[in-house]
Amino acid sequence: MSFVILRAMNDRQEQWQAAERLALTLAEGGLQRMAARTLAVFLFTDQDSVTAGEIAERLDASAGAVSGAVKSLLSVGLIERLPAPGSRREHYRLRDDAWARLFTSQNTAFQAMLQAARTGVETTAEHDPAHRRLTQMRDFYEFMLDEIPAMLDRWRRHRQPDRRM
Amino acid sequence: MSFVILRAMNDRQEQWQAAERLALTLAEGGLQRMAARTLAVFLFTDQDSVTAGEIAERLDASAGAVSGAVKSLLSVGLIERLPAPGSRREHYRLRDDAWARLFTSQNTAFQAMLQAARTGVETTAEHDPAHRRLTQMRDFYEFMLDEIPAMLDRWRRHRQPDRRM
DNA sequence: ACGACACTTCAGAAATTTCTGAAACTTCGG
DNA sequence: CCGAAGTTTCAGAAATTTCTGAAGTGTCGT
Known part of the structure; x- marks a missing residue:
């Protein structure tokens, strides 16, 4: 028992x-x-x-x-x-929103990466292989920094559907 | 000069x-x-x-x-x-796909978090505040693990549009 | 086969991060 | 105002991470 x-x-x-x-x-x-x-x-x-x-x-x-x-x-x-x-x-x-915040805190790091990439792209010649690599890196982080907020929005809606009105 | x-x-x-x-x-x-x-x-x-x-x-x-x-x-x-x-x-x-991979490598960590959350949810009583918190954590990581692959797909399409056919 | 060169491994040194313990500070109750 | 309880700060100890240097391994050219 x-x-x-x-x-x-x-x-x-x-x-x-x-x-x-x-x-x-x-x-x-x-x-x-x-x-x-x-x-x-x-x-x-x-x-x-x-x-x-x-x-x-x-x-x-x-x-x-x-x-x-x-x-x-x-x-x-x-x-x-x-x-x-x-x-x-x-x-x-x-x-209450701890998880979204934990994820969001990455954004700072992403911004830093993006800035480093941009500097690299600007100071590098067209034909230099580094130019191509850094451009791709820049594009990736620009894309991500754009996507993440949208993703978190979807999460919030997913959590509490239809609050509008 | x-x-x-x-x-x-x-x-x-x-x-x-x-x-x-x-x-x-x-x-x-x-x-x-x-x-x-x-x-x-x-x-x-x-x-x-x-x-x-x-x-x-x-x-x-x-x-x-x-x-x-x-x-x-x-x-x-x-x-x-x-x-x-x-x-x-x-x-x-x-x-060539270094950036997507760097991002993907998070998935392992996410899986571990999800597993910890699930264990917590299962071993915790309904009325326990921990149950609510762990449930929310579990839902968040389930959501994220679902979204990330979709996001990387969008990135790949964004990079080289219209390869299909 | 041998020698030279490049890379790998690993024990221990160096550097960095992280924690403790004790003192200082804050706030509340009396 | 004082004393007690709780928290913060911080110097130095402890633990961990990271790197070096040297010996070992493998491979290529001769």
Whole structure:
């Protein structure tokens, strides 16, 4: 008759593992390690919001490390500080549009690539093989920078169909 | 009357700077530093192909570092080894579809994220806030994994319109 | 077969990133 | 105003990533 309890323990374990995997993947994708682990906590916590202290406890990390991670997640717009509910502790939670934002943050990098390509195209002669390569690179990033916003629009519509009117 | 020469020198300088900037951006995007610098060489070189030795000279790096970088670029499919033209040295060049591939390589990361989200959704109860968050995450990545191939198709068509028939 | 040249591998050095611990700062309750 | 709880900052420690140098491997020309 302890099947239910055992099942619950299994689920907890699996959740923890999934969170860890997620953090590793996010880290490979360029996020700092601690920021990635923190983001995983925001996703998998069973509370509506968490404090820095709770994150530190859950990750067994120092308050300092958590503070830095939270700051960086805030700056990218993935989490938000909640209007203080009369407590001394700051509460944070995942933003509703976190995923779209995570994706959007690529745009900065794309802009930089595009600029580098443009400079290359301009300073390079017609017959130079580099000119052809850089032109193609420029065209690709121009295309992408145009497509991404459209894609995110489709996502938002996909999520909440027919809000218009 | 040395205007032309001066202009050429300026261009070279700018090209080098653009290449450096590009390498930094690529590195921030997750590519290893040396791999990023090497990729920049492939882009900006005025030759059709380059050898590992030439890259090492251009970047003032050790042969070992270049070897590793080339290997990793090969494994991601951004460059290709040219059928040896009877020389002892291996020649490499940027692949024609390098940019699409660079973008596509994200798919692996996306798959991992999706899997983590699915595990989370399955092991989480209806009323748990985590369930809602993980469901949204899952939906986002499912959507994206569906959209990306379509986007790359549009890019390929955009590049070489009307090949059909 | 041999020698020369180019590339690869890998152990350890160097550089960089990331984390901790402790002190400083802020804010709330009394 | 003071004290406690929570958070932030930051110097230096720890961990990780990245590179070099040297030895090893393979291949081509002779």
